[in-house]
Amino acid sequence: MKLELQGITKRFGSLVANDNIDLVVNPGQVHCLLGENGAGKSTLMNVLYGLYEPSDGHILVDGKPVTFRGPGDAMAAGIGMVHQHFMLIPVFTVAENVALGDEHTKAGGILDLDKTRARIREISDRYGFDVDPDALVEDLPVGVQQRVEIIKALVRKAEVLILDEPTAVLTPQETDELIQIIEELKAGGTAIVFISHKLREVKAVSDVITVIRRGAVVGTVEPTASTGELASMMVGRQVSLSLNKAPATPGDTTFTVRDLTVPGPGGQKLLDNVSFEISKGEILAVAGVQGNGQTELTEAILGLHPHASGSVRLNGKELLGMKVKDIIREGVGFVPEDRKVDGLVGSFSIAENMILNWYNEPPFAKGMAMKPSVVLKNAREKVAEFDVRTQSAEAPVSTLSGGNQQKVVLARELSRPLNLFIASQPTRGVDVGSIEFLHKRIVTERDGGTPVMIVSTELDEISELADRIAVLHGGELMGVVPGDTSRDVLGLMMAGMTAEEALGQGQHRDTGETDR
């Protein structure tokens, strides 16, 4: 099936989200849609999937114009979509999830899952998915859950498969597996639209790359284009992808974590006897697949886990057991992993968010009275310094884009004297142009002599920033390795190998596979 988009325009009021976009997806081809967050990729796919009506333009299937009134129409036409966040019901089995919305029934309206099971086995065998139809979705690893989503689309006879940021939640190994699956599907004649902002994997997987910026197509290129070329097309200017940071000059070790354990609600250990230390002027990056204890680690250090045990010492002072407020007053800067939930108050102004954890300190407050003019002056300075793109420092922070919101959080945390800086996912959902800036600020903080801890699920970011890398898996520390450790070794550690095992096997693989 050949899918064509002709002159698709989507307006929201005065906002043009998609501007006259042309796109051709051929059978057996992987077509990548590359663009920053907010470039209009998702809007375009929602138009294609029938979630939005286009303001202008046509969708053609095999040369015939079609109109989709909803996802049902799109699916009927052979378009399947795997959303970035899976649309699965965790307490249902794989078969139940796949059948949902398209159930077969026996006489009397009794659910007949046998057909669905058979179809799942068939597809699973054909593409080597290795999915058990009777497994509960919540028990499956994320990578397998993603395959369930793909099966869902294939069972409905999808010939065009849209994958929206499919690698965001995967380990490097799972990503490799996904790329293999994509190859299989491609060989079987399925057309694939692969949406991403990660240059490396886009180059690895695609046949054609269409770059979108600010709602319009910037160009269509071959995957042989260099990453630098792709990046500058995406951002619209030259970006330097490598940070060129100077080697670390670690000073005294001022921050030590010993046997830090965080119990979960069910008695399991979310963080299990984790020990490490960070010296002044050094960046320790914590790698791991999302949900392996990173959140608990950072939150425990900040005092958000009252039942954490072990020891967390900063400049000889025990932080564990102190109140969050006092830990912040000890000079701990903290960028939470989910800025919208934990880092910012959306309805508050930028100015108020700039002092969210410093509101009652001079010069912003005297006694109980706050000083709005000082707060505003501070915000205006920080907005200029961190290049926050906004019309006013008094605007609600929720009106900013993700990158600018993150700049507000970083500006707040970096603008006071720090003894420790912790940043969790510092560039998640941030455009490439801002990533560069945010990384530079983090390195500047390191060079100023602050121990820095970065938590990230993006290996690119880890290798970019890290002087040393700690890997977490299932709440346990798999080891601390040098900053230039290969992605393969890190990937193995992220999957649960200790540093020694991974180093042994990683080297083995390095010699075996020359293409990496």
Next chain:
Amino acid sequence: MSAANRGTEAGAEETAAPPPAPGTGDTTPAPQDSEDRGPGILKSIVTGSSLVAILAVVLSIVLGGILIALTDEDVAAAASYFFTRPTDTFLAAWEAASSAYVALFQGAVFNPRADSLALMFRPLTETFTVATPLILAGLGVAVAFRAGLFNIGAQGQIILGAMFAGWIGFSWHLPFGLHLVFVVLAGFVGGALWGFIPGILKARTGAHEVIVTIMLNYIAIYLVGYLLTTPSFQNPGSANPISPRLDETALFPQILGPQFRLHLGFLVAIAATYGVWWLLNRSTVGFELRAVGANPSAARTAGISVTKGYVVVMMLAGGLAGLAGVAQVAGTEQVLTSGIAASFGFDAITVALLGRSHPWGVFFAGVLFGAFRAGGVQMQTLTGTPIDIVLVVQSLIVLFIAAPPLVKAIFRIDRKEKPSRKNQKATTSGGAA
């Protein structure tokens, strides 16, 4: 819970959000409805537009007018020959509705038929008198709203405030000035105590404040009823559950002389409005409370104690409602009865809603509702329109405020929201498919 489950949940949120909006580059607005995790209704109360509030009032008054016309005898008589002379019906309807509202206005603001200029304005002072407890209790509900709590317990807090204040008022005998200060303080403390209980239960055990405050309302109502049968509260020699009259020194002085019922309590209400405004918008305490209300997770991460915030705000809310009790017992009623709070505690929720939980909004909403109550009496006497119609109008106002899209649809404003609504609908079906 695995990361995958969290992802699935987040996915529903993400796709329901308005689309990313490119074209303006870096200043692009981010999707807004995933910003705050607080309950949606709470957000719309705090951030709803004042335009909607005003339109809701207008709409309710119009609907109230229609209701008056429908129940009017003259209109019914004219309608019996509607097809012969339809104009008669419409004229009679207009006559019925307009005369009722004119009477309401004369009873609430300005009465041109009074003997002296001062007396012409007497209705306005009545409005302010009735508005006083509404404003104070409304502020109590509003501050709790701002910190993310539904304080349904204003009724009980008013009663406790009135009980404490009343007891000090009739059983202690202190010099002029000092006595009133003690009465006011006692009222505040009484209400604050009744707010402290749900606050500490919420903070320590997670008990939902709505349930606790509703139950505390009952406890307060029956507690005051019981106490008024005991010797320490009941007026000696009286068979009725009524307290002795408060000492002269314990009463709010009447600020415009004995002709008018308006008392110092109204000035207390103005001061409280300003105080709450300052506290919420200019003080560190207010900053904490607003942060707790708008995003408790971010507040916690910023080192603000959410649990302490709950306790503080509930005590403040209770204290303000307690002051409403003081206004009743030491201002209007001058004795403690079991009906001292009338329905002010429940009307206060309405007032806070209409005032969008902003202190001055609450003030004007309180005055408006005071006018309805004061004018309603006049309306009933002059035109025979039952005072219940005022309650209908009040209830309609709340109904419209609780459903802003309804008001917007009726007045055909804010069309821009349409795509996102379509999106949400579409996503629901998409998710299920």
